[in-house]
Amino acid sequence: MTTNSMDLDELERDALTELVNIGVSRAAASLRKMVNREVVLSVPAVEIVTRRSAASLIGQRESESLIAVQQQFEGPFSGRALLIFPQSNGLSLVRAIVGEDMGENDLLDMEDEALAETGNVILNGCLGSMANMLQHTLQMSLPDVRRGDSAHLFDALATSSEESFVLFLYINFTVRDRDIRGYVAMIMDLPSLEKLKRLIADFIDRVMTETE
Secondary structure, three states: OOOHHHOOOHHHHHHHHHHHHHHHHHHHHHHHHHHOOOEEEEEEEEEEEEHHHHHHHHHHHOOOOEEEEEEEEEOOOOEEEEEEEEHHHHHHHHHHHHOOOOOHHHHHHHHHHHHHHHHHHHHHHHHHHHHHHOOOOOEEOOOEEEEEOHHHHOOOOOOOHHHEEEEEEEEEEEEOOEEEEEEEEEEEEHHHHHHHHHHHHHHHHHHHHHHO
C-alpha cells in the first residue's frame, strides 16, 4: 500500500513518468548499440510503495526465481537501483547480447558479466538522464548481480523496511523478436524520496515557466 506521506499527485506522477520515459529511451538507444538489434523499453506505470509491497507485487506476478542487477547511487537523493528479471528472461537477454550460436555452458559462464553490463547500461542511462533533467548528477557504483525471490532482493523482511520505500516501475522489453519483461526499482529512505519530490516540484516550475 502506498504511504500517504509519499503519495504523488497527478502532476508529480506525470512529471516523474516523463523523466523516467526519457531516461529509458536513452537507455534503449544504448542497449540497441550493444545487441545490434531493435530494442524498445516502455514505462507504463510509476508507483511509490514500501519495500514489502514492492516484493509482494513482483512475487504475485512471478513464480520463478529472479535475477537482479543492482547499483548504489549517491547524489541529491541516494539509494539502491535494481533491474530485475525472471531467471528465464535474463537468459533470453544474454542470448540476444552474445548471439545465438553460443553453447549452454559458455552462455552460463558469461551470464553474470553480460547481465551486469546490461544493467549498467539501463540503470545508468535511466538514472543519469533523470538526474540531468533535474539539474543534478548521481554517482553510480559498479553493478552487482543477485539472485533470489522478491523478498530477498528487496530485503523486505529487514526491520527497517517500514522506513524504506521503492520507486517502482514496470517495464516491458522487446529485443528484436523477444518479449522480455522486467522491473526497475529504486530503493530510497524517506529523506531521499522527499528530496526527489522537491526536485520534481522544481522541474515542474521550470517547465511551466518556460511554457508561459
